[in-house]
Amino acid sequence: MERKWEAKLKQIEERASRYEKKPLPSVYRPRLSKLEEPPSIWKLFHRQNQAFNFVKSCKEDVHVFALEYKVGNGQRIYLVTTYAQLWFYYKSRKNLLHCYEVIPENAVCKLYFDLEFNKLANPEADGKKMVALLIEHVCKALQELYRVNCSPEDVFNLDSSTDEKFSRHLIFQLRDVAFKDNIHVGNFVRKILQPAFHLIGREDDASTSETTGHEFSRFPETPIKQGISCSKMSSDTDRGESWAWNSKERESPGSAKLRGPDLSFLVVKNNVGEKHLFVDLGVYTRNRNFRLYKSSKIGKQVALEIAEDNRFFPEQSKNISEENQYFLSSLVSNVRFSDTLRILTCDTSQNEQKRVEYFNSTSTKGNIEGFHCSPYPEIDQFVLSLVNKNGIKGGIRHWSYFFPEELLVYDICKYRWCRNIGRAHKSNNIMILVDLKNEVWYQKCHDPVCKAENFRSDCFPLPAEVSLLYLLKEEEEFTAAETMNSDTGSAQKPPSGLSSEGAVSDADWDDGLDETDFVEATEDAELAEAAESGLFGYCGGEEDIPDELIVQVLRE
DNA sequence: CAGCGCTACCACACCCC
DNA sequence: GGTGTGGTAGCG
DSSP states (O other): OHHHHHHHHHHHHHHHHHHHHSOOOOEEESSOSSSSOSHHHHHHHHHHHHHHHHHHSSSSSSEEEEEEEEETTEEEEEEEEEEHHHHHHHSSSOOOSSSEEEOOOOOOOOOEEOOOOOETOOOOOOOOHHHHHHHHHHHHHHHHHHOOOOOGGEEEEEEEOOOOOOEEEEEEOOOOOOOSHHHHHHHHHHHHHHHHHHHHSSSSOGGGGGGGGOOSSSSOOOOOSEEEEOOOOSSSSTSSSSOOOOHHHOOTSSSSTTTOOOOOOGGEEOSSSSSESSBOOOGSSEEEEEETTTBOOTTOBBBBBEEETTOOOOOOOSHHHHHHHHHHHOOOOOOOTTTTTEOEEEHHHHHHHHHHHHHHOOOOOOOOOSSOOOOHHHHHHHHHHHHTTTTEOEEEEEEEEEETEEEEEEEEEOEEETTTTTOOSSOOOEEEEETTTTEEEEEEEOOHHHHTTTOOOEEEEOHHHHHHOOOOOOOOEEEOOEEEEEESOOSOTTTTHHHHHGGOOOOHHHHHHHHHHHHHHHHHHHHHHHHHTTSSSTTOOOSSSHHHHHHHHHHH
């Protein structure tokens, strides 16, 4: 047994050293043109983690894409570049044929669906009609749960069907609205499809379930262990338990619609005759790869193309071609810029209960405290984003919560930047204070001198995702509107979602850059050096840099 | 000689009637 | 037989 472990360990170590000896090629630097100067970024990685680490080190608005490169086993490598640059090399469809968007975990994203059924096993099924009914259902749900207006004209409908398989992607183009991340999208989708779950899973006919006569009101047992609750918008009392389609149904329990809307159209059979849902629920996982518009799976010919019955048409733009607009619209994590972006959440009640229990058990009446993580993971994340800047990995040493003031005090370790002295303290730690009542944060510190003068930094607003949390406290209407900065149509500058400091004032943004400049400088130098030592140098002005180059590298 | 993140499923232990 | 746990094949 022990020996087995040793052997395995050795194997892994050997592999690690191999990778280090032979890091990936890939730093070839195409440029869009000599005139368009923003430096080009185009970097390949074998490992997703490395790609995301590189993204973090980049100031530019870059994103991770997965490229399939070996038929059969789905092996992928990871490309980091900007949307603009990817499109430039992608659009001809001579290269980069099997590309996937990596929907980053914890990143704001659009509502999306993967729909499919086997045509042979479902000869009766009318795919287009099913799509239309689903869209109708989803729009209704968005309205009911979030008061979000949505119509079929807002749904980008992509088709990837074959003779055997009906296959669609839907990407919702909601104005000023996005989900907190794709896990929340999944929670939302499962929640609104709950009425359909009791129709599957059994061999016998769905009609038998009518006779079970459960007393629960609108919805059957959920297939997931706990229920799901969407971030509420009004002061509903039955927060999140189950969700009624409208108040009328709620008031008339004798109604035939007791179970909610009829979603039987979603039930399809797989090739061995088992019942499944038309909606694929497996696409809402962390860092999910979602095939790009005009890409096909490796080994297959069929690419995602605009569906016949698509009703979404992007706005015309002088600078951006229509195809490019469609491409940008198809990207799940490319959230449209808005200065009033609302972030929707949908928790599993598991998560929410944890939080409630935490408060119930830990807090009698006084203040609570702990180490590392507070009961507000979202706020912890935000605080960590403040103290994890370009190389310095700050952490939360301790937190305290003061009830009357609704103040979270974080003792920070490793990161010692003090806004009072404009540099890091040498031996004293700092604090980050989060004022939930006023939805702001500021910095203080343990340094005796700063303490003596009672230093306290300016206040900065909390980002939307964090303020949102506050809704938990039975507050007024859902008003999670927040300003987010963007220069390229993506509302999330740091793709790591929560760290989007766009919500912070300009002054703070600049400030933030200042204090990290010296760190970045060294890192940039290293990156530049790494870049120059890459296999590919800068291919200046060359219009058609074939990524056969990439393919060659991969083959060796 | 390099993917990732799951879930469904199985085997097994343990408990209770 | 019911329930929890740990490991893994294989799916998306």
